[in-house]
Amino acid sequence: MSGQSQRRWHTPMRARSATEPHRTATPLELFFDLCFVVAVAQAALPLHHAIAEDHVAHGVGTYLIVFFAIWWAWMNFTWFASAYDTDDDVYRITTLVQIAGVLVLAAGVEAAFEDGNFTAAVIGFVIMRLALVAQWVRAARSDPDHRSVAVRYAFGVVVVQVLWLGWLTVPGSWSVPLFVVLALAELLVPALAEYAPGGPTTYHPHHVAERYGLFTIIMLGEAVAATTIAVKTGLAEGEHLVELAAVAASGLVLVFALWWLYFDRPARRLTSTPRVTLVWGYGHYLIFAAAAAVGAGLGVVVDYETHHAEVSGVVAGYAIAVPVVVFLLAVWLLHVRPAQTGAWLSTYPITAALVLLAPLGPAPVTVIALLLVALVVLTVSGSRRGVVTAGIG
Numbered sequence: 001m002s003g004q005s006q007r008r009w010h011t012p013m014r015a016r017s018a019t020e021p022h023r024t025a026t027p028l029e030l031f032f033d034l035c036f037v038v039a040v041a042q043a044a045l046p047l048h049h050a051i052a053e054d055h056v057a058h059g060v061g062t063y064l065i066v067f068f069a070i071w072w073a074w075m076n077f078t079w080f081a082s083a084y085d086t087d088d089d090v091y092r093i094t095t096l097v098q099i100a101g102v103l104v105l106a107a108g109v110e111a112a113f114e115d116g117n118f119t120a121a122v123i124g125f126v127i128m129r130l131a132l133v134a135q136w137v138r139a140a141r142s143d144p145d146h147r148s149v150a151v152r153y154a155f156g157v158v159v160v161q162v163l164w165l166g167w168l169t170v171p172g173s174w175s176v177p178l179f180v181v182l183a184l185a186e187l188l189v190p191a192l193a194e195y196a197p198g199g200p201t202t203y204h205p206h207h208v209a210e211r212y213g214l215f216t217i218i219m220l221g222e223a224v225a226a227t228t229i230a231v232k233t234g235l236a237e238g239e240h241l242v243e244l245a246a247v248a249a250s251g252l253v254l255v256f257a258l259w260w261l262y263f264d265r266p267a268r269r270l271t272s273t274p275r276v277t278l279v280w281g282y283g284h285y286l287i288f289a290a291a292a293a294v295g296a297g298l299g300v301v302v303d304y305e306t307h308h309a310e311v312s313g314v315v316a317g318y319a320i321a322v323p324v325v326v327f328l329l330a331v332w333l334l335h336v337r338p339a340q341t342g343a344w345l346s347t348y349p350i351t352a353a354l355v356l357l358a359p360l361g362p363a364p365v366t367v368i369a370l371l372l373v374a375l376v377v378l379t380v381s382g383s384r385r386g387v388v389t390a391g392i393g
Contacts, residue, residue, distance in 0.1 A: 042106045
């Protein structure tokens, strides 16, 4: 019989083996990621406009809040699916409910940026999180060996979702401090659930590494798409052709270099210690958010070159320099520093420092692209000489 005819409506949700061979991303996971790109695009575009209109603090703050909701819902599903993907009909339907939730979140992004109204975004987030609670309840019923950890997850997530709904009612002056508190509460749920008696869950290291890598590719692809749209809009006016061509070419090289640096070495030791697992998984918030923000930054530079931005050239330059620096330092901390020895350890922070200086001079995007190309050359040269040892990244 075909795989489809063998799949059943409901099967016991047993933990999958952490050493299962040939474990790769499923079509459902890829579809899940694709739908999340809609929310990422909705967050990156108003960030671009907010910076270009000189509402930098508001734009960046709202972007970080919205992106946290997108990333956190994605990450929790990714780790759960690595441990409990039964691929029965109930599992598929519950996952599709999570996808519906992210689309509700995406629909509320504009209101969050323009009016500070997070109602739709929070409702979409809560839909995703409660759908995952249903999955944890299934795991608790079917997997006695991990019942306690599944119950802790379900209980913790439900409590925090109630608090998120309460967050919508607080005065505006309290919203940011309480957001930080509730975000920390979300981060604490896996830490408390996984490393108490009964844990951890049996996630698959290679599967998780692949999932994170695929989402990084999607974020970088979003940067390319955002840049393409911005350049196309500028070219429609028939002016500034030389400047736009330089931004487009430099932006493309810049994204290529970021891809190269992230995938220079495979992630292998995700589970060496609980601390490494948490730091590596949580640290990708910076990588994902920065990669998506690169596209917004390039859009701001295009607006500046076509005289549509209300910010200076320096501010426009930092709109691309800051996310690049965040990406570099996060990759350095998570992938390079644990695996690199000797003088090569300083190449990433030195490059990051030089990138921060680039907006103070002419053609910052081109200069940043050249700096990243130089870092790629140094990284490849160091790898071939055997300076870099195998590690996390």
